Amino acid sequence: MQSAAKAYGAVANKTASPRDLEASLLLKAASRLQAIHDDWDAGKASLDSALTFNRKLWTVFLSSVTDGSNPLPSEVRQNVANIGLFVLSQTVSMTADPRRERLPSLININRELAAGLRGA
DSSP: HHHHHHHHHHHHHHHSOOOHHHHHHHHHHHHHHHHHHHTHHGGGGGHHHHHHHHOOOOHHOOOHHHSEEEEEEOOHHHHHHHHHHHHHHHHHHHHHHHOOGGHHHHHHHHHHHHHHTTOO
């Protein structure tokens, strides 16, 4: 059963639009952070991994929006870049001084951007 799920996931990733894939990754990152937030004492062991995933994801977004060949309007690219810099700053703060109350901002940003990418 597990291999069937993996096979489906691989096909879905190949056939999904880039926007859908980005939204799915943002929701995955938000879900991981939410799970840690919901059970802070048990979840703290997974915090570094979840923050690393989120940081890598946002690093890719930042790289994309700062690329001169990106077709998005410059205002949209600038807004995404500003959000990305905030996310990276929050991630560094969380790594240095983990606090449960800092997670909702990262979770909400990821969820809101995913909703925007999906047109919700």
